Amino acid sequence: MVPADQGGGVMRIDVLTETVPGLDEALAAVDAFDATLVGGLLRPQPVQTAGLTELVHAVAGSPLAARVAEAAEKAAAGAASEDHLVVLAAARTALLGAAHDALTARIQEATGRPGGDENIPEPEGAQAANVRAAARSWLSDLARSGWQGIDHDLVSGAAQIVSSMLPDPALRRLATLLDGFAAELAASCPGATMERFPVRRWADLGSRGMLLTLPGAGGPPAAGTATGRLLPLGVDLQEHATAVQAQVHAVFEPADGTTARLVRASVSVPKPDTVVGAGLWQLLRPHMSLLAAVSEGRSMDLAGMPVTAEGDLLWNDAQARAGEPADAFATARVALPTAADPVVAPLDRHPARIAVPVFLEGYAAAADDGDVTFTAAGQTLAVDTDRVPAAGPLTPEAVAASGACIALLRWDYGTYRVQPLAVETTVRKKAVTVHAGAWAGGTTDKNGVKAEKAATDAVAVLRERAGRLLRK
Numbered sequence: 213m214v215p216a217d218q219g220g221g222v223m224r225i226d227v228l229t230e231t232v233p234g235l236d237e238a239l240a241a242v243d244a245f246d247a248t249l250v251g252g253l254l255r256p257q258p259v260q261t262a263g264l265t266e267l268v269h270a271v272a273g274s275p276l277a278a279r280v281a282e283a284a285e286k287a288a289a290g291a292a293s294e295d296h297l298v299v300l301a302a303a304r305t306a307l308l309g310a311a312h313d314a315l316t317a318r319i320q321e322a323t324g325r326p327g328g329d330e331n332i333p334e335p336e337g338a339q340a341a342n343v344r345a346a347a348r349s350w351l352s353d354l355a356r357s358g359w360q361g362i363d364h365d366l367v368s369g370a371a372q373i374v375s376s377m378l379p380d381p382a383l384r385r386l387a388t389l390l391d392g393f394a395a396e397l398a399a400s401c402p403g404a405t406m407e408r409f410p411v412r413r414w415a416d417l418g419s420r421g422m423l424l425t426l427p428g429a430g431g432p433p434a435a436g437t438a439t440g441r442l443l444p445l446g447v448d449l450q451e452h453a454t455a456v457q458a459q460v461h462a463v464f465e466p467a468d469g470t471t472a473r474l475v476r477a478s479v480s481v482p483k484p485d486t487v488v489g490a491g492l493w494q495l496l497r498p499h500m501s502l503l504a505a506v507s508e509g510r511s512m513d514l515a516g517m518p519v520t521a522e523g524d525l526l527w528n529d530a531q532a533r534a535g536e537p538a539d540a541f542a543t544a545r546v547a548l549p550t551a552a553d554p555v556v557a558p559l560d561r562h563p564a565r566i567a568v569p570v571f572l573e574g575y576a577a578a579a580d581d582g583d584v585t586f587t588a589a590g591q592t593l594a595v596d597t598d599r600v601p602a603a604g605p606l607t608p609e610a611v612a613a614s615g616a617c618i619a620l621l622r623w624d625y626g627t628y629r630v631q632p633l634a635v636e637t638t639v640r641k642k643a644v645t646v647h648a649g650a651w652a653g654g655t656t657d658k659n660g661v662k663a664e665k666a667a668t669d670a671v672a673v674l675r676e677r678a679g680r681l682l683r684k
Contacts, residue, residue, distance in 0.1 A: 223570045223621075225591035227322040228628045232314050238307045241270035245304055246415040252358020253287050253297075261288040264300075271303050294352045298426070301419035309561035315623050316556070319568050326471070326552045340383060341427070343376045347390060348425040351418055354397075359414060362403040370394035386424040393417040416562070423559060435526060438475070438519040440467040441535060442512040443543040444505060445569050446618050446633025447649030449492065449601040456483050456492045458652065460502050461569045461620070461633070463547045464514075464525075473552040474569060477502055477525040490603045490651050490660045491667020497653065501529045507653030511535035523554030540634055541645060544571040544618045567620045572630065579612040586617070586630070596622065599631040605657060606632065606648040613637045 244266040251260060264284040271280050280303045283296035292300075320327055350369050357366060370390050377387035396414070400406055423429055443463045450457045457480040464475045479500040487495060497503055505512050513535045518526035548571055556565075575586040577595075584595040597608035611617070614635035622629050634647040651660045 223572055224322045224324075225586075225588055225593050227318060228593065229591050230318070232318060235311055235314055238270060238311050241266050242304055242307050242415075243412070245300070246411045248287075249355060249415055249418070250359050250409055250411060252356050252361050253290065253292055254356040254358070254361075255290050256288055264288050267300065267303055267307075270307055274306065276303050276306060292356075294348055297352050297355050298348070298422055301422040304415070304419050305423060305559070305562075308563065309558065312556070312561040312563050312566065315563055315566060315628075316553075316568070319566070319570075319621060319628075320553065323549075323568070323570055325549060327555075340377070340380060343373060343383065344386070344425040344427075346373050347377075347386060348422060350390075351422050351425070354418060358403070359400075359406070359409045359411075360403045362397050362401055364398065364401050367394050367397045367401060386421065389417060389421050389424065393421065416564070420559065429559065435518040435520050438464055438466070438514050438517045438525065440514060441465045442475070442477075442502075442514055442525075442532075443538050443540075443547055444502070444511070445540050445543060445548070446647060447503070447506055447604075447652055448567070448599075448620060448631070448633065449603055449648065451483075451488075451492065451601070451603075453485050454482060455480060456495060457481075458493075458496050458500070458503060458649070460500075460506060460649075463543055463551045464519075465547070471552050472547060472550060473523060474548075474554055475519060475523045475525055476554075477527045479503075479527065487667045488602070488663075489667070490655070490663035492603050493652050493654075494664065494667055500527050501532060501534070502527065503649070504653030505534055506647075506649045507651065507655075508534075509537055509539060511538035521555060522557055522560070539645075540618060540647065541616065541636060544569075563623045566623045567631075568622075569633075570619055570621045570630065571617070572619060573616040575615075575617075577612050577614055579608070582608070584608055584612045594627060594629045595619075596624065596629045596631045601648055603663075604648045604651050605660070606635065606646050606650070610637050610646045611635055 244263040248256065248260040248263040251257060253260070256264075264287055268277075268281050268284045271277055276299070279299050283292060283299040286292045286296045287300065350373060353366060353369070354362065371394070374387045374391045374394070377383035377390075393414075403409075441464070443465065445461045445463065448459045448461065450459070457478055459476055459478040462475055462477065463472055465472045477500065479496050481495045481499060483492065483495050493503065502512060512532050514532050517528065517531045520526070548569065553568065572586060575588040578585050578587065584597050586593045586595060595611060597611055600606050600608065600611070611632050614637040616636040617630070617632050618634045619630035619632045622631055632648065634645060636643065636645050638644070651657065655661060655664070
């Protein structure tokens with residue numbers, strides 16, 4: 213984490229600690245608007261009117277100004293139509309998009325990497341206007357009732373809409389959002405009994421859902437193809453009670469010699485709640501051969517692999533084969549500094565979605581009451597060890613003893629934080645590397661083997677029970 217011109221492609225911390233002009237004001241306006249949704253917009257109170265006014269002031273100098281002012285006036289009078297609520301959602305999304313762009317511009321300055329091509333293809337025209345309109349109507353009812361006014365009758369209205377959307381691939385993105393949102397709301401009903409609400413999260417889901425109901429907004433992403441060499445950096449494992457996702461971050465070097473770029477490859481599967489830890493890899497491995505390459509420290513050769521403009525590989529094992537050995541830290545030192553960052557689609561521009569691969573070296577790691585920090589040149593960066601998965605050998609202790617780190621740079625809790633994917637450390641006076649995804653393709657580590665066996669037993673029991681039910 214010394215200046216980039218000293219070589220090695222390491223990141224500058226000092227750039228990340230500087231104030232981002234206008235950021236606090238933009239987020240304050242978003243918070244003010246979000247607070248109006250707690251009580252709902254059916255009969256707004258003066259404090260809610262003030263929140264709407266703050267949103268109007270925040271976009272006063274933008275092309276949205278006139279329409280947002282009109283929508284806010286109608287909402288303050290309790291007479292907002294669905295179109296007005298869409299405009300308010302668009303204003304909120306625009307503010308968060310501006311915050312995202314300011315934060316990622318600061319990251320590009322810190323890493324010195326080139327930005328990606330901003331040309332994102334326009335989505336195809338939307339179909340099924342009637343079911344989109346039904347979704348917009350349901351979301352509008354939520355905004356009017358407010359989180360305090362939700363009940364099971366209101367929330368259950370999403371079920372039929374989701375069922376109608378799921379058969380259409382162009383609508384699955386919106387259907388998945390509505391399904392998950394409705395499940396969260398149902399678990400919190402009735403809203404009148406709740407003392408606290410996840411205000412930012414529910415406003416995020418409601419606004420995003422509202423905009424995805426617009427023509428062309430939620431169709432499948434446009435995709436090209438990728439032919440060349442894929443150099444994995446690390447795996448981000450995200451676990452939910454009923455699902456798990458592995459996202460591999462990598463540098464892609466096109467065979468035609470054009471600029472290398474950062475890409476992602478993801479696999480998601482449902483899971484029983486009894487499968488945890490290293491057992492999760494058993495559920496994921498059959499769906500993506502890339503996980504084995506990560507575990508073995510190998511590159512992969514791609515031939516015509518579909519890839520979106522945003523850098524997401526639509527993985528197909530038939531279009532990939534294992535390549536030569538490729539050390540992730542060598543990739544981070546040599547290939548990462550010149551790889552172009554992926555572009556971000558307009559609706560995905562949100563501070564919470566920032567997850568940029570970075571390389572850090574030459575820092576002093578410290579742990580204080582479980583909180584790990586990296587310090588260099590008098591600047592300190594927080595380390596998010598809570599995101600380090602239990603399904604691998606990487607631990608907070610290894611991170612705290614490290615001297616180099618491949619990580620995802622995120623923006624959370626009002627500051628930049630790094631999520632370690634792999635570290636270089638010393639064990640018994642010997643330099644070693646420890647990867648969060650080291651067990652992705654299988655392991656001989658005794659702890660990993662034990663966890664895998666437990667998962668195998670759990671899955672076997674579930675299959676046996678399922679077979680019994682089917683035979684009845």
